[in-house]
Amino acid sequence: CIHNGTDKCYLTSQNHGYAIDITSLPQDWEILFTNANDKTNEGIIHTSLPYFSVQFHPEHTAGPEDLENLFDVFIDSIKKRIFNIRELLNLTLSSEKVITRDNPKKVLLIGSGGLSIGQAGEFDYSGSQAIKALREESIQTVLINPNIATVQTSKGLADKVYFLPLTPEYVEEVIKAERPDGVLLTFGGQTGLNCGVELERHGIFDKYNVRILGTPIQAIIDTEDRKIFRERVNAINEKVAPSIAAFSVEEALEAAEKLGYPVMARAAFSLGGLGSGFAKTNDELKTLAAQALAHSNQLIIDKSLKGWK
The missing domain is CATH 3.40.50.20 (Rossmann fold)
Known part of the structure; x- marks a missing residue:
């Protein structure tokens, strides 16, 4: 969006299917923002009263944060009883720091x-x-x-x-x-x-x-190291299936005994999940672990959630 007062362009979140026809605006309303792509109206402002509105999401939730300061303008205008809100907007948007990018060549x-x-x-x-x-x-x-x-x-x-x-x-x-x-x-x-x-x-x-x-x-x-990833997830108290890291077939069997069958074996740093799968018995896990450790030096044994609802 392009701000009508400073001509600066901002990234904004938009999901609307309509726009205000600027030719229908009353005399005491003016354009505030314009869509840089299709030139449709993205905001209007009153010429004398402290009213303004935008057609995008300045709250920036899961989106661009360029214009979150519109909330600051709104709050300041109420606290300080400022009626000339266009001047406040121009001052706020003009005083922003210019971010320069050091692009690689x-x-x-x-x-x-x-x-x-x-x-x-x-x-x-x-x-x-x-x-x-x-x-x-x-x-x-x-x-x-x-x-x-x-x-x-x-x-x-x-x-x-x-x-x-x-x-x-x-x-x-x-x-x-x-x-x-x-x-x-x-x-x-x-x-x-x-x-x-x-x-x-x-x-x-x-x-x-x-x-x-x-x-x-x-x-x-x-994220690739299964043991470290499990520790990071546990650190934020996220509920996940119990698991134990193994670096040999013997350690995999010991982990399965502690967790209880069935288990799921997941190889770290492996292509296309090579060597990963489910095991219901020691023999199945021996075969699976041997295949997995041929492609990776680490194996995570998870308590299987297969069939859980």
């Missing part, structure tokens, strides 16, 4: 890796959209993805594509050669996340002064 995107037909296509799609969004901001894009059968590796999408394995060693070589300002780790699925975590643990991003964009690396670690 070049960004490395960790791609979706080797996928089978019909598997995890959402990562290919989201990665493609990320590249398009970066290009719209005039940011140079570098993609590393060994899979030629993806949309994101299509000619003309990324500025440069490296068809290399998504391993820390190869990604470091690309970083060394390209020197990107930032890196996106969350558009390559589990492969990209695991690779990013390993690079962070080895200090590669700090070594080459590469900024992690989007989801913070610690948030990725906390």
Whole structure:
């Protein structure tokens, strides 16, 4: 929305299916906000009385916070008995701090890796959209993805594509050669996340002064590590199924004995949930745990909620 007094543009939450016809406004009412997209009216203000209204959601719940200060204007006008509310609005919106963005010039995107037909296509799609969004901001894009059968590796999408394995060693070589300002780790699925975590643990991003964009690396670690995630959930007293972390088949069996069968086994940092499943007996869990620990070094044994209502 564009404010009629300062000509500043603000992000606002809108869900209306109608708009006021500005040609029908009485003489003592004026335009306050205008939709920058379709030029419809988004707010009106009285010329002499302290009345104004907007056609969006300034309360910003689950949305943009740009104009939450409209509530401050409203409260101040009541407390101080201010009738010239347009002047107060102009003063409030004019005195806002201008936020400047330090946009990166070049960004490395960790791609979706080797996928089978019909598997995890959402990562290919989201990665493609990320590249398009970066290009719209005039940011140079570098993609590393060994899979030629993806949309994101299509000619003309990324500025440069490296068809290399998504391993820390190869990604470091690309970083060394390209020197990107930032890196996106969350558009390559589990492969990209695991690779990013390993690079962070080895200090590669700090070594080459590469900024992690989007989801913070610690948030990725906390959610991918099943034990840490369980601790975080318990810390906020959220009710979840009881679970125990295991790092061997023997520990998995001990956890199941404590929790009671049936149980659900979930492997951490695994592609497509490899090795995860339900077990009703020791023998079933032995097989499941052996498969899971072949792909991951950590297994979470959960009390099964299958069939609960």
